[in-house]
Amino acid sequence: DAKTTQPPSMDCAEGRAANLPCNHSTISGNEYVYWYRQIHSQGPQYIIHGLKNNETNEMASLIITEDRKSSTLILPHATLRDTAVYYCIVRVYFGRYQTGANNLFFGTGTRLTVIP
Amino acid sequence: DTAVSQTPKYLVTQMGNDKSIKCEQNLGHDTMYWYKQDSKKFLKIMFSYNNKELIINETVPNRFSPKSPDKAHLNLHINSLELGDSAVYFCASSRVNPYEQYFGPGTRLTVT
Numbered sequence: 044d045a046k047t048t049q050p051p052s053m054d055c056a057e058g059r060a061a062n063l064p065c066n067h068s069t070i071s072g073n074e075y076v077y078w079y080r081q082i083h084s085q086g087p088q089y090i091i092h093g094l095k096n097n098e099t100n101e102m103a104s105l106i107i108t109e110d111r112k113s114s115t116l117i118l119p120h121a122t123l124r125d126t127a128v129y130y131c132i133v134r135v136y137f138g139r140y141q142t143g144a145n146n147l148f149f150g151t152g153t154r155l156t157v158i159p
Numbered sequence: 160d161t162a163v164s165q166t167p168k169y170l171v172t173q174m175g176n177d178k179s180i181k182c183e184q185n186l187g188h189d190t191m192y193w194y195k196q197d198s199k200k201f202l203k204i205m206f207s208y209n210n211k212e213l214i215i216n217e218t219v220p221n222r223f224s225p226k227s228p229d230k231a232h233l234n235l236h237i238n239s240l241e242l243g244d245s246a247v248y249f250c251a252s253s254r255v256n257p258y259e260q261y262f263g264p265g266t267r268l269t270v271t
Binding site: 075077081084085086087088089092128132134147148149151 | 163200201202203204249251258259260261262263264265
């Protein structure tokens with residue numbers, strides 16, 4: 044699996060867009076980019092994932108560069124409740140359960156602090 | 160209508176005891192997982208399990224054993240608890256896409 048690199052911490056003003064970068068320069072063609080976050084003392088929460096097209100859902104947008112070597116998670120209007128550690132994970136999706144291949148590996152992530 | 164629930168939320172016990180943590184999901188998912196988050200906040204997979212197969216992370220001691228009475232439950236049994244087992248344990252589940260996982264609230268285990 045491709046390794047990912049994220050800044051250890053970021054601040055964002057409340058109401059502004061939070062842009063969280065992730066580098067995955069060794070990503071292969073069949074690897075997806077996944078984003079999770081973990082709010083203090085809670086379980087991780089799935090946010091969004093994508094392969095090569097930009098994706099948007101009710102929580103966030105995911106922008107993947109054309110060469111797929113990096114991506115950015117965008118929280119369009121950050122609130123205090125978005126303060127959390129954000130994890131960028133790259134995995135191959137086989138489309139079905141497959142032995143030994145379906146584990147998420149969480150790195151150290153980016154600690155986002157939304158400031159009032 | 161909690162999606163993934165765990166009990167208990169907190170568990171304090173002494174070394175050498177045997178304990179269990181329960182996990183239930185009402186999402187209709189067919190794959191469930193156990194993770195351990197240590198004091199340094201690293202989140203590590205312990206087990207993944209569906210009705211066909213149990214996958215064990217090779218670093219997990221055999222004192223830990225998952226047991227699934229049915230598709231909606233995956234309980235974690237721990238024998239002969241050690242100080243190093245103190246951590247937060249998370250249960251998760253997924254359906255078709257194994258990387259879109261839904262996590263429970265966690266169980267904080269403290270071994271004294």
